[in-house]
Amino acid sequence: MNYRAAPGIVRDSIVSYLSAAESASLAEITQAVASRLGDVPASSVRSYLNLNTPELFERTSRGHYRLRIVDDHVAKSKPHPTYEIDRAKLVHANCFDWLRSREGRSVHAIVTDPPYGLVEYSAVEQSKLRKGRGGVWRIPPSFDGHQRAPLPRFTVLDEGDLQVMYDFFFEFGQLALRATVPGANIIIASNPLFDHVVASAMSAAGLEMRGSIIRLVMTMRGGDRPKNAHKEFTNVSVMPRSMFEPWIVLRHPLDGRAQDNLRKWKTGGFRRPSSERPFGDVIKSSPTPKVERQIAAHPSLKPQAFLRALVRAALPLGQGIILDPFAGSGSTLAAANAVGYESIGIEKDAEYVSMARRTMPQLSSLLIQKIDPIGA
Ligand SMILES: C[S@@+](CC[C@H](N)C(=O)[O-])C[C@H]1O[C@@H](n2cnc3c(N)ncnc32)[C@H](O)[C@@H]1O
Known part of the structure; x- marks a missing residue:
């Protein structure tokens, strides 16, 4: 360059x-x-x-x-509109601005589902999605008689898009490093097509790669025969049928040994589902249930059962603040409320902020059968 x-x-x-x-x-x-x-x-x-x-x-x-x-920003910018819903704070802001002005070392875990095409949540693409016309959102064919939710087209990302994605997550990683305390878990929903890009950008920003949590779920991706030649190649799928969603796990490097870090910062591990069983990295899940989609019609809504298991595990001692910088419908904050944690969510789209304010109490009060990660 x-x-x-x-x-x-x-x-x-x-x-x-x-x-x-x-x-x-x-x-x-x-x-x-x-x-x-x-x-x-x-x-x-x-x-x-x-x-x-x-x-x-x-x-x-x-x-x-x-x-x-940092200081200038705090001095010049107007405070971001903030709403309190139970123990959660929901902020209407661009998370990059918010993270720059946030006091350093003041967040104890990040659990988030970020935008990936990096254009799919732009004002232009959201307006196309809301009108049901064109753009990067496609409506998958109905399945078992049910109309599926729109999905962004990730397979069309080219080299240039991947470079933009790398730069986005490099900057996000630096800001996440600054905002979090040593030992904080940073857990990010991803996709097998580009989890390597996110993991390498965020590691280059100074976070430690700590593996992945696998959400076992039948997605609508892959398994198709070659386009326009499906009769010729009846026994071929171009891509494996995807049956999991990886959530990348990174960590703000520890301050001393794990035990020192736990004492000083209350972070540096995962909370066990019970004293007998460690938190495992495979969680059985399902597509987001209809009842939740009817409450919050966000196109990327994640299920409460999965989020509650993940959010609970993210704070090893159950103390501290969970941050979701790409909060969407507030489903992560709703899960934090359901497990009794403090949380902060940032969302830049005014319609999703209103949706979250309306729907978070309903999502967090849903009675959901607890799912434990598959443990040892
Ligand atoms: C993949 S969705 C997350 C949806 C969430 N999993 C849920 O269950 O509702 C990503 C969200 O991040 C928001 N977003 C995108 N860029 C943002 C930014 N720079 N700051 C804050 N929010 C942003 C989008 O508007 C979108 O609602």
């Missing part, structure tokens, strides 16, 4: 590195920028810090800098 062709790249790279660090030396910043962009002279980095964008950076001591954007 030729950073000289696009000078803003160096500035953006410094901003993204400093958004995860309290303060850093010129040498550390230069090294971080070089690791992303190739060889960038320290003098160029210094001039960005000192001269070019004084509104973005401030010197903390000789040769050390930090991002000024």
Whole structure:
């Protein structure tokens, strides 16, 4: 990549590195920028810090800098509209803005289902979905006599889309690292087609990869014969029929040993379903039940039974705050309310914020048979 062709790249790279660090030396910043962009002279980095964008950076001591954007942002921005529903707080905001202004090390776990095509939740695509016309949302064929919910078309993502996805999750990972306490679990719904992109971007941002939780569920993906040649290749499926949904598990690196971290930060593990059984990484699930879809008509609604099992396990001592930065209908917050945890959700779309305010109490009060992860 030729950073000289696009000078803003160096500035953006410094901003993204400093958004995860309290303060850093010129040498550390230069090294971080070089690791992303190739060889960038320290003098160029210094001039960005000192001269070019004084509104973005401030010197903390000789040769050390930090991002000024954090304080300025808090001072300049209006407070985001926030609604309290039982023990949850729902914020109408863009989560990237919210995360930048959030006090560092103040969240104990993140459980979230982010947008993936990165356009499917844009205003344009949402308006097409709401009108039922075109766009990235497709209506799968009805199945067992039931009309299926619309799904985004992920198989059309090309190399450029994957790069955009990587950059999105790299930035999100840095902000997640800054907002969470050491040992915090960061659990993200994904898809077997691109979970590697999300996992590598978030690890590059400084989070530790800790495996996946498998939600065992029959999805509508894969299993089809070759298009327009299905009669010729009757015994072929182009892709395996997908029967699981991976939820990537990452961790904010520990502060000392697991036991030290648990004492100090109340994080650094998973809560067991019972003292005899550890939390397992396979959870039997089902498509979101009709009763829940009738309460909250969000196109990506996840089921309460699964979310309650996951959210409960995410705080090892049952203490702290769960964050869902892409809250949608508020289903994660509803699950947190159902298990008695504090939570914060961020949603940028006004219609989904209204939906969540209306439907969260109904979702959290549903009586649902508890599902335990398949344990040892
Ligand atoms: C995949 S959906 C999550 C739905 C959720 N699983 C549920 O059960 O309702 C992702 C949500 O993130 C929201 N979103 C997308 N980008 C966002 C951003 N930058 N900040 C906050 N919310 C965002 C979308 O409007 C959408 O509601």
